[in-house]
Amino acid sequence: MKFSDIIGQDAVKAHLQRAVRLKQPSQAYILEGEKLSGKKTLANAFAAALLCERGGDEPCGECHSCKMAASGNHPDIIRVMREKKSNEIKIGEIRTQVTEDVAVRPYYGPYKIYIIDEAEKINLPSQNALLKTLEDPPAYAVLLLLATSMDGFLQTVLSRCIKLSLTPLSDVQVTGWLMRNENMPEYEAKVISAFAQGNLGKAGSLAESEDFAQMRQTVVELLAHMDDRAPDQLLADADALDEAYRERMTEIFDFFVIWYRDVLVYKALEKKEALTYQEDAYAISQAARRLSYRKLKANLAAIAKAREHLAERVGSGRVMQQLLLEIR
Ligand SMILES: [Zn+2]
Known part of the structure; x- marks a missing residue:
């Protein structure tokens, strides 16, 4: 993979490529970004x-x-491994794979590069061990710490690293990538990029998930026919949703929000092209005619409230029942 094949992250790429060009990498970097970013x-x-x-x-x-390097077999690129079951990167792992190993000169090239993924899991004793290497590294050593957040790091560790943060891509970048790489039609790519929130890896995994497509279908059918349903039918719908997607309620809420935003957009602009759920433009246009701005805002507020209830550990089935009745 070349830098030029990587979409977005221009500032991070520019920084790293400059270091390569000048042959002056820093001794340690922290790359911060969410999972799959x-x-x-x-x-x-x-x-x-x-x-x-x-x-x-x-x-x-x-x-x-x-x-x-491409085959993953470069002797001077060391990917620090940890025990799969453990939630921490332990001191023994840092010692044998980094702080002791670093004394051995590179085998093949001018540098020895240590890549520590999930570096946010490096526990405190391990950070202290790592600190010794960071304080006095051999000139050929380059440490790359990949972390979802910099919050858990000791200040002394942070101060010895170049800190680079990845930024979310735009929806247009993600949509374009999905259309090119996954051969996806635009309307579908738009739905997924709305979910991925600028995270290309997440977009890729959603694109391949059949579950996701099925879930979207279920939600859209429910919302499109909301007004024809009697209250007791709605309660049954809520139970069915809860049964099928109990662990993924927040994603269901995301689908709801995108739907009602689309209805709002259609009401304001009457343009199909502006919608995320373009293939459901007809149902959305109907809903836009039926629902007032006020009701739409109330629905979005009800969804936000339902999210809060869920976070407060109210049972998901009850939260969904309440939400559907309120929306109706
Ligand atoms: Zn080469």
Whole structure:
């Protein structure tokens, strides 16, 4: 993977590529970004580019070093492993794989690059162990800490790292990527990018999930026929939703919100192209005619309230029943 194949993250890419060009990487970096946001891809491109035999600010993809990097077998790229069951990266793991290993010179290239994924799980003793390496690293060592958040790090660790934060992509970038890479029609890509909230990895996994498509279908059918349903039917609908998606209620609420936003948008603009659920434009236009602005706002508020109740651990079935009755 080259930097130029990575969508977005221009500031992070510029910083890393400059370091490659000047052959002056810092000794330690923290890449911060949510799960699946592309930290590993950036770290891999950076490591391969630093070790590429051709120079330049991209891995050439053709030299022996790049080939080893691409196959995951470069002896100078060390991916720190941890016990799968554990929720922490323990001191023994940091010692054997980083602080002791770093004394051994690189085998092949000019650098030894340590990639520590889920670095937010490095516990306190491990951070202290790591600190010794960060305070006095050999010139060939480059540490890449990939973390969902910088909050849990010691100040002394943070102060020795270059801190780079990934930023969410725009919906247009995600939609375009889905259409190109997943061969997805625009209306479908738009729904998924609304959910992925700028996270390409999440968009990719939603695109491949059949569950997600099924869930969306169920919700849209329910919302489109809301007004024809008698209260006792609605209660049964709520139970069915709860039965099928108990663990994923917040996603169901996300679908609701996108639907009612679409109805609002249609009411204001009467443009199909502006909708996220474009394939349901007819049902949305009907709802836009039927529902007042005031009612739409009340529905969105009811969904927000339902989210709060769920967070307060009110039973999901009851929350859904209440919500459907209120919306109706
Ligand atoms: Zn190369």
